[in-house]
Amino acid sequence: MWIIKPNYNKHQTCFYCGKNKAIADKENTTTLYKIVDRGKFMLSVNYLKIDIGIPRCEECYKRHKKAGKPTCLIFLIGIIIGIGLCFIYDLPFFKFSSEPSEWFGTIAVLATIVLMWFIACVMVGSLIRIIINAFMKGTKDEENNENYPPIKKLLDIGFMSQKPDAAAHYGKTIDFDKTILENTFKSITDENNCIIRRGQ
């Protein structure tokens, strides 16, 4: 595993607003992965993991914290309304049949409704987040992380934000070039004011 950190000994400007001074403990972090080779077992792969710190100022840290809140709140309200509606309308799936063989259908209906409600809540939460972000002029949302130059450079050479799925890569060629990675690391250190070190 590798760690890429902004070099705070040199002046670091916040990536999100591009004007304030970044503070080390308000830093945002994200993780990228890349498969390097196939593992010992048939369905396993070895991958590199890099934790990247994104320079952030106090103000942007607070804004990001606020932006996440409506999603959680809507979700909570959504669940309460959902359960409330089920009780008010006395929906039939609340009455478990005495016949265990009929339980499967009840559970399936219940699971579908919970899942749909979950999706709806996430969608409303995201929508609110988009609206709030539209009003946060001059400040980038956390979703913009992929534009942070070191992250962009790593994405360009095939890193991904999701943990590699070994099964999905079964039978596919794995292209990993150590030299390309070293050159990218050098460019991140030299041009982007970062310190790269090995982690655990």
Ligand SMILES: [Zn+2]
């Ligand atoms: Zn900022």
